[in-house]
Amino acid sequence: MDGMLRYEERIRRISKALNRDKPDRVPVVLKLYGWLVQYYGYSMEDFYVNKPQIAVEIYGKAIEEFGFDGVFNANNVTPIAATRELGGGLYQVGEDGIQVSNLSAHIMKADEYALIRDDFIGFLRDVILPRRFSKLSGGNAETAFQAFKAAYEKYKWYMGSVVQDHAEIEKAGCPIMWGKGVLIHPIDFIMDYLRDFSGVLVDMRRQPEAVLEAAHAMQRYFIEKVYPKFQPFADGHGVFWPMHLAPYLKPKDFERFYWPFLKETLEYCINRKIYAGLFMEGSWEPYYDLLQDLPDNNYLIGSLEKGDYKKFKEKLGKKFTLCGGVPVSVLGYKTKEECAAHTRQLIDDCAQGGGFIVDTDMAVLTLNDAKPENIKTVIQTVMEYGQY
Amino acid sequence: MDKNDTDVKVQAIDMEALLKRFQEEVLEGTDEEKKAIVESFLITLAKN
Numbered sequence: 001m002d003g004m005l006r007y008e009e010r011i012r013r014i015s016k017a018l019n020r021d022k023p024d025r026v027p028v029v030l031k032l033y034g035w036l037v038q039y040y041g042y043s044m045e046d047f048y049v050n051k052p053q054i055a056v057e058i059y060g061k062a063i064e065e066f067g068f069d070g071v072f073n074a075n076n077v078t079p080i081a082a083t084r085e086l087g088g089g090l091y092q093v094g095e096d097g098i099q100v101s102n103l104s105a106h107i108m109k110a111d112e113y114a115l116i117r118d119d120f121i122g123f124l125r126d127v128i129l130p131r132r133f134s135k136l137s138g139g140n141a142e143t144a145f146q147a148f149k150a151a152y153e154k155y156k157w158y159m160g161s162v163v164q165d166h167a168e169i170e171k172a173g174c175p176i177m178w179g180k181g182v183l184i185h186p187i188d189f190i191m192d193y194l195r196d197f198s199g200v201l202v203d204m205r206r207q208p209e210a211v212l213e214a215a216h217a218m219q220r221y222f223i224e225k226v227y228p229k230f231q232p233f234a235d236g237h238g239v240f241w242p243m244h245l246a247p248y249l250k251p252k253d254f255e256r257f258y259w260p261f262l263k264e265t266l267e268y269c270i271n272r273k274i275y276a277g278l279f280m281e282g283s284w285e286p287y288y289d290l291l292q293d294l295p296d297n298n299y300l301i302g303s304l305e306k307g308d309y310k311k312f313k314e315k316l317g318k319k320f321t322l323c324g325g326v327p328v329s330v331l332g333y334k335t336k337e338e339c340a341a342h343t344r345q346l347i348d349d350c351a352q353g354g355g356f357i358v359d360t361d362m363a364v365l366t367l368n369d370a371k372p373e374n375i376k377t378v379i380q381t382v383m384e385y386g387q388y
Numbered sequence: 389m390d391k392n393d394t395d396v397k398v399q400a401i402d403m404e405a406l407l408k409r410f411q412e413e414v415l416e417g418t419d420e421e422k423k424a425i426v427e428s429f430l431i432t433l434a435k436n
């Protein structure tokens with residue numbers, strides 16, 4: 001069967017799961033990320049910086065060897081090639097993939113929230129970028145201009161390659177499902193890129209109104225300027241939303257600082273028929289009841305890291321397609337027999353009525369994280385035991 | 389002597405002027421399109 005026919009078969013299976021129809025079997029859509037890069041002997045530096053086009057070879061080989069139904073996303077949209085031109089940046093590439101660099105995300109001061117509230121883009125331009133990138137921090141204006149121009153050229157080259165590569169990967173039969181864009185929670189933006197974990201938690205306690213005013217300004221910008229670029233994508237494809245701070249908040253803080261923005265954004269996607277793949281870091285079990293306030297829909301995919309999957313499916317199966325269930329620790333440390341038993345139990349717990357996709361609980365970042373034979377066992381078990 | 393008195397002052401980059409020149413010399417399209425590209429790129433850089 002050629003690549004496009006396999007693509008269509010796989011995408012039909014995934015789409016049926018999203019639509020709560022019964023596919024022929026449970027789909028398997030994985031987040032193997034850096035694991036695949038190392039498994040096939042490529043360097044992280046080439047994959048993430050110098051030769052983005054090797055993704056075509058990597059995913060082409062993987063879909064042949066493992067036969068999964070697709071990937072959550074391809075995890076190669078971090079433009080390190082561009083940020084290096086500016087000197088600095090939040091991420092660096094090591095032997096084990098992308099890591100946060102020594103430069104802390106804590107580059108905003110506690111008394112600067114009003115600057116975000118008044119002019120979010122101006123704040124990033126005049127305050128944050130000069131602090132993050134040495135070539136914009138001061139000195140010769142011509143040098144800074146040339147660096148900025150070079151960074152933009154690298155960004156265009158890198159992202160252009162990624163778009164082209166993803167099309168090639170799909171032609172080879174491997175759907176790349178939820179990476180057409182990225183949704184951003186304003187509180188996560190503050191934590192991930194401006195104030196760091198400890199900073200934002202202290203700010204929420206000491207100056208809650210200032211944090212909320214800034215978050216509202218950011219949310220308005222995202223809703224009015226960023227998300228309108230996302231149109232309904234074909235075949236169940238959609239955008240990615242990595243969510244970070246939620247599981248670390250007290251329930252009353254979640255309801256005040258996180259839930260309003262989350263709900264508005266999810267309803268935005270539902271109303272516009274935009275599929276959104278949510279990576280729900282940590283355990284969201286304390287919020288299962290609150291999430292029931294969302295309308296029933298087929299557009300949200302919940303990739304759950306921890307928590308009770310069966311309970312999630314029972315309580316929220318009409319709000320989210322549940323995605324996940326295979327802990328990376330199982331792939332790394334269990335026997336093949338234990339992997340098969342885990343997968344069968346997962347299917348028993350979650351597959352009934354559709355709306356379920358088998359995936360890892362989190363990204364598999366390095367070769368040491370998972371044994372290849374265990375990944376194959378999980379996929380094979382789904383193919384045999386996951387028939388509807 | 390205050391420590392700051394001995395610091396070498398580095399001239400800050402006028403980012404607004406830099407981006408104005410960037411729009412004029414590098415980008416193509418309408419002013420609205422150029423502005424959208426610049427803002428999108430600024431957010432990307434802030435996240436990276």
